[in-house]
Amino acid sequence: MTPAERQALLPLLADLSAACEELVSTGLSAASKATVARLDTAFREAGRHRIGRLAASLRYANEEIGRYVAHSPDFSARRLTLFVHRSWMVAQGLERAVRTGDEALWQRLWFTPTAPVPMPSITVAVLGVAARGSASSGSFEFRLRQLGGEHDGRALLWSFVFARKDAGLPLEAWLHLPQPQKFEPKVLLGGGAVTFTQVAVAEGGRLLLGPKATVTVDPKPADLTRFVGFDRAAAAERVRAWEISPLDLEVELSEELWLRDYGVGEPFDRDGVRVVPLTMDDLVLEVRLPAGEDGTRLDKRLAELRKRKVVPPLFGVMHYEMCRPVFAPLTTFDGQPDFLTIASTTIDKKKLLALLSL
Numbered sequence: 001m002t003p004a005e006r007q008a009l010l011p012l013l014a015d016l017s018a019a020c021e022e023l024v025s026t027g028l029s030a031a032s033k034a035t036v037a038r039l040d041t042a043f044r045e046a047g048r049h050r051i052g053r054l055a056a057s058l059r060y061a062n063e064e065i066g067r068y069v070a071h072s073p074d075f076s077a078r079r080l081t082l083f084v085h086r087s088w089m090v091a092q093g094l095e096r097a098v099r100t101g102d103e104a105l106w107q108r109l110w111f112t113p114t115a116p117v118p119m120p121s122i123t124v125a126v127l128g129v130a131a132r133g134s135a136s137s138g139s140f141e142f143r144l145r146q147l148g149g150e151h152d153g154r155a156l157l158w159s160f161v162f163a164r165k166d167a168g169l170p171l172e173a174w175l176h177l178p179q180p181q182k183f184e185p186k187v188l189l190g191g192g193a194v195t196f197t198q199v200a201v202a203e204g205g206r207l208l209l210g211p212k213a214t215v216t217v218d219p220k221p222a223d224l225t226r227f228v229g230f231d232r233a234a235a236a237e238r239v240r241a242w243e244i245s246p247l248d249l250e251v252e253l254s255e256e257l258w259l260r261d262y263g264v265g266e267p268f269d270r271d272g273v274r275v276v277p278l279t280m281d282d283l284v285l286e287v288r289l290p291a292g293e294d295g296t297r298l299d300k301r302l303a304e305l306r307k308r309k310v311v312p313p314l315f316g317v318m319h320y321e322m323c324r325p326v327f328a329p330l331t332t333f334d335g336q337p338d339f340l341t342i343a344s345t346t347i348d349k350k351k352l353l354a355l356l357s358l
Helices: 003-008 010-026 033-048 052-069 077-100 103-110 171-176 185-189 232-241 293-306 349-355
Strands: 117-133 137-146 155-163 192-202 206-209 215-221 254-259 268-270 273-280 283-288 314-321 324-334 336-339
Touching (some): 003 010, 010 077, 033 052, 033 077, 052 077, 052 103, 117 171, 117 185, 117 314, 117 324, 117 336, 137 171, 185 215, 273 293, 293 324
Parallel strands (some): 155 206, 283 324
Antiparallel strands (some): 192 206, 192 215, 254 314, 268 273, 273 283, 324 336
16 A cells, blocks of 8 residues: 555544544444444445455444344444454554554554465365354354375364354254355265365465365365374463454464363353363363353263263364463364264255245
8 A cells, every 4th residue: 555545544544533432432322323334434445445454343343233233132242342442443553653654553453464375275174163153144164184285284264154044043054055166064074084176275274265166075084183182382382472462352362272181170150151161181271151052062062071981082272361261162083073063953954945045
């Protein structure tokens, strides 16, 4: 972006800062439609100018405002506060960077990811799946490991998001719907190696599928034992090297974690959240059970593990929150992967297709 183009952004950044301040000072109940419209305009303009971090913050803030207006039970005041303030800080910082000519500050806040690296094909193993859903949308995030090639063992992610038109249908229903590349995501859950063609790997190991990508699944179970383990020294070094800033989210410093010879403690309540402790040697992790059926199902699965004398390897993602390691269990490996976040639910595919008018 040229200096002249940056200067042209100053009115937008100033207006965005003012809109955020108005939202905070008056509250959502008193916020005018004009204020919300200004935030929406700023979101579209940030995306058009490829200001990645600002566009993302505004998108999440606008989503929460929409949930509040719709009286959605998924509305989160904490989430809204986080992203409104984050948007204000980024807008203020960009404006200061332009006025003072601070190139380092501009580059840090503008944040455009590097171009994805195209690959003719890549073979991976699926280690776990994170499922998230609200009344209006849902997503699945597949955690993968590359098998073979120059980056053998590299951690990768593939995800997809969908609109949820009927909250009565389980999230798993969308695993049975074909993607634009003509494959159903459920085929990735068989435990075998998966080969994608015509892909690209973006920053952070995110796997992007081209419009003509193909998917081939090996029916034989993939050997995942070489991935089992946890390098505590390396994780501790990443924590020590992490530079804290007000723009961080808790999950940005996370670890894919394998547990062996662990114990499952008795659940307890803290601040209205059901917590199940996991212990491995002197490491204590917290599993925070989500509300609703997902939390009930996970609580039941952990109770089954608590009764076992020999527990299977457990894979999941750990992040650090309020100086506590928080663990999201995804998969147990007892011969075959057992994806804890995927319910064994009978899917009425005809109903799903009719609902989506496909």
